[in-house]
Amino acid sequence: MAQKGFTLIETTIAIMVIMIGVVGVYGIIPRVVKMAQMSSDRFIAAQLAKEGVELVRNFRDYYSLSNSVSAWDDLMAFLLPCIGTPGVNLAVSTGGCEIDYNDTTGSLPSTFGASGNSLGLNGSNFYEYDNLVKTSKFKRRIIVNALKPQGADMGSAPADDLLDITVEVTWDINNRLKVFEQLYNWK
Secondary structure, three states, rough: OOOOOOOHHHHHHHHHHHHHHHHHHHHHHHHHHHHHHHHHHHHHHHHHHHHHHHHHHHHHHHHHHHOOOOOHHHHHHHOOOOOOEEOOOOOOOOOOEEOOOOOOOOOOOEEEEOOOEEEEEEEEOEEEOOOOOOOOEEEEEEEEEEEEEEEEEEEEOOOOOEEEEEEEEEEOOOOOEEEEEEEEOOO
């Protein structure tokens, strides 16, 4: 006689296989969400670091185009609070400053304090230090050092003809991103 239908054992095994698949998918979802958040944070940190370099570049260009005889010296005086030494992490680094697009050439950048100020979102959803609607988890330190261009002999270029810029962005406890750039006195 031919059987029509499934036995109890076949049905139980089929249900177990489906359950293992469903539980596996639900186990992966939290990891995917966490990785997406980490990726988003890293992207924002990279953009904030890039912005830090651009801020210093904008100030260099502003002073260079000012037609002042002492434009480079004026820039160095403006960046004086940013002079420091990059380290392995923010706790080891010394000096540095905090700059955002609200800073003007008439006011010096804020020095980076013991633990630094968090950037936040303003009403237009731009990151800055003042007029915050929402504080973020990101901190940015800009460290500037004056260097002699590589290969330049001691008499050919002033010691501060090259700016070595390090921008450190940290968030949460152990997340850190560093960007390095060098800017020349092109005038």
